[in-house]
Amino acid sequence: xxxxxxxxxxVQESGEASNARVIAVTSGKGGVGKTSLxxxxxxxxxxxxxxxxxxxxxFGLANVEVMLGIRPTHNLLDLIHxxxxxxxxxxxxxxGIGFISGGSGVSELxxxxxxxxxxxxxxxxxxxxxxxxxxxxxxxxxxxSVMEFVMVSxxxxxxxxxxxTSITDAYxxxxxxxxxxxxxxxxxxxxxxSNRITEDDEGEEIFGKINTVSSKFLNTKLEYLGSVPQDKxxxxxxxxxxxxxxxxxxxxATKAIKELAAKLLDNExxxxxxxxxxxxxxxxxxxxxxxxx
Numbered sequence: 001x002x003x004x005x006x007x008x009x010x011v012q013e014s015g016e017a018s019n020a021r022v023i024a025v026t027s028g029k030g031g032v033g034k035t036s037l038x039x040x041x042x043x044x045x046x047x048x049x050x051x052x053x054x055x056x057x058x059f060g061l062a063n064v065e066v067m068l069g070i071r072p073t074h075n076l077l078d079l080i081h082x083x084x085x086x087x088x089x090x091x092x093x094x095x096g097i098g099f100i101s102g103g104s105g106v107s108e109l110x111x112x113x114x115x116x117x118x119x120x121x122x123x124x125x126x127x128x129x130x131x132x133x134x135x136x137x138x139x140x141x142x143x144x145s146v147m148e149f150v151m152v153s154x155x156x157x158x159x160x161x162x163x164x165t166s167i168t169d170a171y172x173x174x175x176x177x178x179x180x181x182x183x184x185x186x187x188x189x190x191x192x193x194s195n196r197i198t199e200d201d202e203g204e205e206i207f208g209k210i211n212t213v214s215s216k217f218l219n220t221k222l223e224y225l226g227s228v229p230q231d232k233x234x235x236x237x238x239x240x241x242x243x244x245x246x247x248x249x250x251x252x253a254t255k256a257i258k259e260l261a262a263k264l265l266d267n268e269x270x271x272x273x274x275x276x277x278x279x280x281x282x283x284x285x286x287x288x289x290x291x292x293x
Contacts, residue, residue, distance in 0.1 A: 019277030020127065020134045023264070024153035027160065028169025030140035033195045034159045035063040036238065037228070037257070038137040040245045044261035046095040047245075050132040053090065053098035055278075057149055058139040065101060068093050069241035075103030079123055080116055086123040086130070094246055098131065109282075110289035117286060124279035134278045141169070142176045145289075151180055152284035154276060156190045157225065160206055162197060170210055178218040182288075185220045193260065194227040203227025225263055228256040 025038045035058070042052045056064040065071055072091040078084040090098040112120065127134065136153060139146045150156055150173070160170045174190075177183055192210060194203030207224040214220045228234075233251035237244035245254045 019280075020131050021155070022134045022136065022153050022276070022278050022281050023155045023157060024136040024138055024149050025157045025159065026138040026146060026150050026173070027140050027158065027166070028142070028171070028173040029166055032140075032159050032161045032163075032166050033228070033234075034140060035067055035137050036234065036244070037157070037159055037193060037195065037260075038135050039064060039067050040243050040254075040257045041261050041264070042093075042097045042133075042135050043095045043243050043245050044258050045133055045265065046097050048261060048265055050265070051096070051098075051130065052133045052135065053100060053127065053131045054093075054135045054137055055100045055102065057102050057136050057145070064099060064137055065091075067238065067241060067243065068099065070099065072099065072101040075101035077103050077108070080108070080112065080120060086126045094243065109286050112286070120286075121279050121283055124282050125277075128277040128279050134281075136281075142173050147173075147176055147180070148285055148288040149281075150177060151182060151288060152281045154187065154189060154281075156188065158190055158192050158222075159195055160192060160210065161195050162202060162206060167206060167209060171213055174210070174214050174218055174220060174222075178220055188220075189223070190220070191223045191225040193225050196230045197227045198230050226256065226260050228253055228260070 025034055025041075027034045038054055042054050046052045054064055058064075070091055070093060072089075074082075074084050074089040074091075076089065079086065079089050090100055093099045109120075136149055138149045158170055158173070160166050170192075178185075192207045194206045197203045197206070203226065204224060207222070211222045211224070214222055229252045231244070231251055231253035233248035234244045234253040237247040240247055244251065245257055248254055
C-alpha cells in the first residue's frame with residue numbers, strides 16, 4: 001500500500017460521523033468581500049449552534065486576522081515544523097469560532113516529506129472531530145493554490161459583485177475549474193453569492209448571467225444561494241475591524257447574511273453525502289500540489 005492509500009485509509013477509519021463540513025469561499029478577483037463573508041457566515045453559523053473554524057488559505061495576505069482584529073500566535077507552519085498540536089494553533093475568535101492562519105505554510109505543502117504529511121493529516125483528523133464546519137477562505141483569482149482548494153472542496157461559495165470585471169473573472173474561474181481533469185460537476189456543489197447589490201433583483205440577474213454561460217459552455221450547474229446588499233454599516237465594520245453581524249446586528253447586510261447562513265444549514269442533509277472532512281481535503285490538496293511541481 002503506497003503512502004497516499006495508507007493515509008486515505010487512516011482518514012476513512014477516523015469515522016464518517018466525525019467529518020466536518022468543508023466550504024471553500026472564493027472569488028474570481030479580489031475586493032469583492034470574500035473574507036468578510038467568510039467571517040460573518042462563520043459567526044452566524046455559530047449563532048445557530050454549529051462549531052465553526054475558519055482556515056485562512058490566502059497566505060499572501062492576513063485578511064481574516066485583520067477583519068477579526070486578532071493576531072494569531074501560531075500558524076500552520078508551527079504544526080508542521082515546531083511540534084505544535086492542532087488545538088494549539090487555533091486562535092479563538094468571537095462567538096466561539098476558531099481561526100487558523102495558513103501563514104506561508106500552504107505554499108510549502110508540496111515539499112513535505114512523508115512523515116510531515118502523516119503528521120499534518122493526523123492533526124487534520126483531530127480538526128474534523130473538533131468542528132462541525134470548516135470554512136476555507138481562499139485567495140482571490142485563479143492561482144494554482146486557489147484552484148486546488150476549489151477543486152478538493154466539496155462545497156464552494158463563489159462571491160461576485162455587480163462589477164462587470166467581477167462577473168467576467170468569476171466565469172474565468174469556472175472555466176479553469178472545468179478544464180481540470182479531476183473536476184466532477186456531479187460531485188461539486190457551487191453556490192453563488194451576489195455581494196454589494198443595490199437593487200432587490202440585481203443578485204439574481206448576476207447569477208443568471210453567470211449560470212447561463214456556465215450551463216451552456218461549461219456543462220456546470222450552479223446554485224443561487226442569495227445576495228447581500230450594499231450597506232454603509234458593512235464598510236464601517238471593516239474600518240472598525242469588527243464583523244458586521246456583531247458590530248451592526250440590525251443592519252440590512254447582517255439580516256442578509258443571517259439568511260445565507262440559515263440556507264446553508266437548511267440543506268445540510270443534502271450536503272452530508274459530500275462531507276469528506278478537512279483531512280481528506282488536505283490530503284487531496286497535497287496530491288494536486290505535488291503533481292503540479
